Amino acid sequence: MTEKTIKNKYYYKRVDFFRLLYKIKLWPSRRGVLHGIKSIVERGQYAEVTTFCNKKFIVKNSRHSRAARWLRNKWVMDACKICKIPSWKVEKYSSTVFTQYYGSHLQNL
Ligand SMILES: [Zn+2]
Secondary structure (H helix, E strand, O other), X not given: OOOOOOOOEEEEOOOOXXXXXXXXXXXXXXXXXXXXXXXXXXXXXXXXXXXXXXXXXXXXXXXXXXXXXXXHHOXXXXXXXXXXXXXXXXXXXXXXXXXXXXXXXXXXX
């Protein structure tokens, strides 16, 4: 996937959390570091997320979770050095806007 032009993307604020993770492939850690997601394995309401720096954890599909809120509000300070997130991906994420009343629901992913 290559994208030369960065334009604002609008996502509906109440978008399904897992769909959002699949789309942006980024994970905010509790310490405010952004990691790149290598894989997501869904198991019902839970998913096993593996980052490029080989951290593995189980997340619950909740838009109200800490990670969901952090992603929407962009409360991240740093990008993980080991994950080596490409800059276009970070830029794309930075230009993403979460809106309350319109935007993509990411349902066809
Ligand atoms: Zn990482």
